[in-house]
Amino acid sequence: METQSSSERPGMESNFQLKLREELTLLINRTLTQNLTTADIRFDRSPEEVSGDLAFGCFPLAKLARRAPNQIAAQLAAQTDCALLPGVTAVSASGGYLNLTLDLSSWLPDTIDFLLSCEQPEKGSLPPRKVVIEYSSPNTNKPQHLGHVRNNVLGQAVANLLSAAGDEVIRVNLINDRGIHICKSMLTWIKLGEGETPETTGEKGDHLVGRYYVRFETEIKLERKRFFAAAGIDPQQLAADELVKREQDFLAQSSWQQEAEELLLRWEAGDKELLDIWRTMNSWVLAGFDQTYSRYGITFDRTYFESETYLSGRNEIESALQAGLVQRREDGSIWISLAEEELEDKLLQRSNGTSVYITQDVGTALQRYEDYHFDRLIYVVGNEQRYHFRVLIAILRQLGHTWADNLEHLAYGMVNLPEGKLKSREGTAVDADDLLQAVKQAARQVMEASNRRHDFSEQEADQVAEALGLGAIKYYLLRVSANQDLQYDPERSVDLNGTTGPYLQYAYSRMTSLLRKSAFNHQPQMTFELDSAIEKELLLKLLEYAGVVQLAAQQRNPSRLAQYLYELARIFNRFWHDLPVLKAESSDIREQRLALTAACQRILQRGLHLLGIPTPEKI
Template identity: 45%
Template sequence: QSSGMKGDHLVGKYYVLFEQELKKQLAELKQNGGGEEERAARTPIMQEAQEMLRKWESGDPETIALWKQMNEWVYEGFDKTYRDLGVTFDKIYYESETYLLGKAIVLEALKKGILYRKEDNSVWADLTDRGLDHKVLLRSDGTSVYMTQDIGTAVQRFNEYPISQLIYVVGNEQNYHFQALSIILDKLGYSWAKNLHHLSYGMVELPEGKMKSREGTVVDADDLIAEMIETARQMSSELGKLDGYSPEEAERIYRTIGLGALKYFILKVDPKKNMMFDPRESIDFNGNTGPFIQYTYARIRSVMNKAAEQKIAVNEEALARWNMNPKERMLARLIYEFPSVVENAADTYSPAVIANYVYELAKEYNQFYHDYSILKAESPELVSSRLLLSEVIGRVIEKGMYLLGIDVPERM
């Protein structure tokens, strides 16, 4: 609080400072030989960190108090960011609560001869028969590593929930880790181990270059959210999109547009691919963007509201006599495809399938809106039929965007 920084930002600052000091000390030890991991273990700062970890695992009151305080700062910061993004969790697993289970599982496997202990007392898994190398599971001082914690967390999740599959949504820099995790759990005898799926997504880069949290070159999510909302405000003002709206309503829509642009621009790309994120490009009201789809939905709602004001109702009997033109048939086919699109997205672990489908539907509807009259169609029956088509397309767009975690405004 006294720093004036958001809690997670403050802790992140020291995370970067630690890495910078570690690199400095590594450079000083370079002439002594050995691999980087071995040299890192000999640096004073890493030895100090390991000593703190030993104290933490042994329950040292001072270390635990500091750890709890820092966690509190981080979680408060994370909670705010998640709220801003509209993200919620059913349950949160903390590594601090699962590492003991992981250690117990590892030690039991060691007794059974599934794992082995080196002369320095560290515990390892031999994965060479599966095409990988040897993986450390407990350090020589008995402390756990990330893999140990992930073993405990995976087992706890399968114990607590009647699930058949576990999907890890983690960047492609961790491909090896999750491949090794699945193999280790399989060796430990867990029947579900082969059902761990790593949804390995590509890295998001900015025009300025790749983001790396340890080097402090990461773009903070809070700053990016604020920038997106400000960009939405600027571009909406330039285009006169929200003229006549109250300041409160305009601000709410700026936020909806900004967050929608951010989420959609990322989700429309196949998860496995790296991508370049450009805030201004993502808020373009034309093209394959969130705001374009949001604007299409708002346009449909405007049509439906005008129909209600004119007391034009959908006459379902007229639908039986509706002789669709080619464009209307195309839109009807797209609507029909929606359930299979959602199923395909689930099967391929790719939200991009839904994102690009919704864009295609919005694009085709806009072309239809441009080429054909809806409220002033040639006959009441045709007005009614096109209204129904518009309403259903609006519902599909809304559902598709909901699946992507994106809100669509009634007005825009």
């Protein structure tokens, strides 16, 4: 059950914003004898055709007062004395909305002071909650690809948003470093690796190990082909259930499969020689991951390893068995009944005594609760695991952990290419490192083709290209709301025009350029006489910032912020185009426009950083 309505978490506000909401609340309560609170007052932008800037929708009031919304709006408009509302020069009713016209020059001083001096303008009014958020969660058998990049970038951004909105955030990674898939790359390296190491090949460790994982898949595919050929069967001709049976037959006699399974048994038995190899290969992969994370700006406060947490899952199941909460079947396997949750029974331990995926997640969750006593635990995991997390939460609840209701699966959609799906097993996925390299190259080419001349050193040019590449990739992934599948078009992501990271970074560098050239220094309480429509658009957009961050945090949806920042940048670009700043008609106007620019710059910088996008000063 939702306990909060969406509009009840405003961010910090300037004095004028706060005052306006208070006065409007009083006004409504007086004229309609309601008892609204300021939290009930939310503004939309007035549409172009209507005279006004901010619109207050009277629809919720219509139910309380049992009158039509446009009647209520009309009455409010008729009985409103503008003098009581700060900086409001006119009110009008239209289509059930009360439209307020703001006086730009009275709003600006207060707004600019607030935006430039408030330490954390995104902060919400509720007490902070302790939130543990898990993202990335890679397997140590292959390098990270585009799907992981979406996860990493999304997780990082949501963590940043929650933190900015005022929560205490603990960012955790979970390394899946054990299991049959790990054994596959190990096996292939042992058999065919001839002692290769990242040092001898000069390759990144995760790429090296990943090569052996792909190799395993190609080898077993060949073996499968031979198996079916020898039996004189064309698998394509088989009915579905027959095919499943034949595949099982194949795996049962496949030497690659058998050897991998033997390796897993040896690993679980603690075979010392094997554990050494396992540790060595994992360390290669982890070193590779560290490089990737660091380049992408992905950080964690704590890293969990499944090889360390899966045992606590086993223990939990053991004690649940004693307590009669789970049942052992005749073949020795252990199950939990989830009939109360209207879910299928779930296996918790195999008949051969080894643990399954969900057992590890039970253990990890328990350990995290012990470590942090969180108010909320968010899992950033692909939406193909929706069912898995429903089951996980149900299990924890059945085992008597009331905090199970504080777990939350932040499911995000798959990343597809225009040609179709990514397939990491076949090694056709878009590799995270290669991707950044390619997009960076493209950015570099655009920089060099441009007729702008900067005295960039080679090193500076490289840094700017890297920043633009990151901006391009991250914005591309974050502008789509999380639960949607997204289509990744490599060519489009390299295109720096349109709703892209580089567009925003470019706008930022323009703002910075103006401020640098003018050596602007903000004086509080300055007076404003600006009055153009475009300047007012900027003011109105700036006023939305804190609310947008609050909403994005609450919905765990950075795309809201991504969208907003694009709108802000677009209005700024229009402002830049239409109005002179450094060469303004008077030095007063110049200072005022610079102050407005400074506010935009700070908001755009903070917003982009929440999305994990770097903001180079010059492009």
